[in-house]
Amino acid sequence: MRRNDLKASDDFDGRLRNRFDDVEQSDWNPRVFRLPEAEKPGNTYMHWRGEYYVQEESAAVPVDILNPQPGESVLDLCAAPGGKTSQIAARTGNRGELVANDSSRNRLSSLQVNSYRTGAAAATTCRDGRDFAGRDRFDKVLVDAPCTGEGDRLRRGEGAADPENSEGLARLQYRLLEAAARLVNPSGAVVYSTCTLSPHENEAVVDRAIEETELELAAPETRVPHDTGLEGFEGQGFDLEAGKLVRVTPRHLDSGVIFCARLE
Ligand SMILES: C[S@@+](CC[C@H](N)C(=O)[O-])C[C@H]1O[C@@H](n2cnc3c(N)ncnc32)[C@H](O)[C@@H]1O
Structure with a gap:
């Protein structure tokens, strides 16, 4: 908790x-x-x-790395059911602007209930994050992307996700990260996170964002025990500083899986 x-x-x-x-x-x-x-x-x-x-310990890592400050404007692009929205609001003390978006109308009610219960002053929107357009840019953007959830699969004793699912999701994840690159202030920061192990959905997505947008990988400041990222997978090399990526697995916290990249 x-x-x-x-x-x-x-x-x-x-x-x-x-x-x-x-x-x-x-x-x-x-x-x-x-x-x-x-x-x-x-x-x-x-x-x-x-x-x-109530949450997995590992789920607290992305907002720790985003490090939102009082007075900042923050967009949580894939926000439901709202665990990280509530954490952002607490970190900023509700001072600043917080927009919590999710494309799923069904999941929006849990986001609103959790925001209400935890006192998070967040404006909620229901848009496809790939097309999200605001009046202004944001100081911080969190992309806690939909993923194959291999952390949960591990707990249920299931194997790795179907690579075809991972590759399909990777296209969506990249588009969400590309939108974040458009939506963040030039001096701001984006955190990309998933709760899966698949390099297709993690390093490969970040690698493409570095290649095709103006985002650059930044060193994360966190005390969480973690592994760094992979430099390649199945013959594909990644052209990124893998030491700046954060991979938390059950062996670190006896909790879930989380992958994070801080981009500026
Ligand atoms: C990993 S969950 C987010 C968990 C949430 N950040 C939290 O901490 O409670 C991913 C979310 O992305 C949403 N999503 C999927 N596709 C999306 C899209 N194209 N645009 C915005 N949100 C999307 C899903 O509905 C889901 O709620």
Whole structure:
């Protein structure tokens, strides 16, 4: 779970420890707490009040790397159900502008409910992120892209995703990243993230964005334990500084999979 500083009371940490046995604070992010699997953190009054958001520990990494600041304008291009929108709002203290977009009308209601519950002051829109057009550009853009979700597949004991699915999604993911390149301020930053392992959806998408847009890879500032990116896969070399890419797998946090690239 992630403590939501917009709603958490001053004595949050103590109340959490009273409510749950064996709560452990994450060592790379003081707002993240680990609970034993048997606990049901979605069933408490603290949760209902929005004092925390239930999520995988790895899911807190992209916003950590985006590092949004109070006063900045931020676009969350693929936002539902809103975990990262809520994290962005908490990081900026709701000072600034936050637009949370998702192309799925069905998923938009969960985004709105979660934003309401966690007190995230986000304007929600329902557009295809590839065609998103705003009046202004944004200081920060998060592209938490739809992906084959190999992290979840691992947990369910399933194998790798079908490479054809990965390649189809990679075209969509690239278009979303290309839109982000248009939507970000010249001095701003974009974070691209997925929860899959496939290099087709990760390094290859970032490689193409560096080649075909004005985005450049930047060094991420994060304390999360991670591997760096791949320099090539199945005979395809990537022309990027793989040391600047972040790959978190279950062996790092005993949590999910996350891939992140910070581009400026
Ligand atoms: C990985 S999920 C996002 C999770 C979310 N960022 C969070 O932290 O709760 C990817 C989202 O992308 C949305 N999506 C898929 N295609 C899209 C598109 N073309 N434009 C915008 N959103 C899209 C999906 O509906 C889905 O909600």
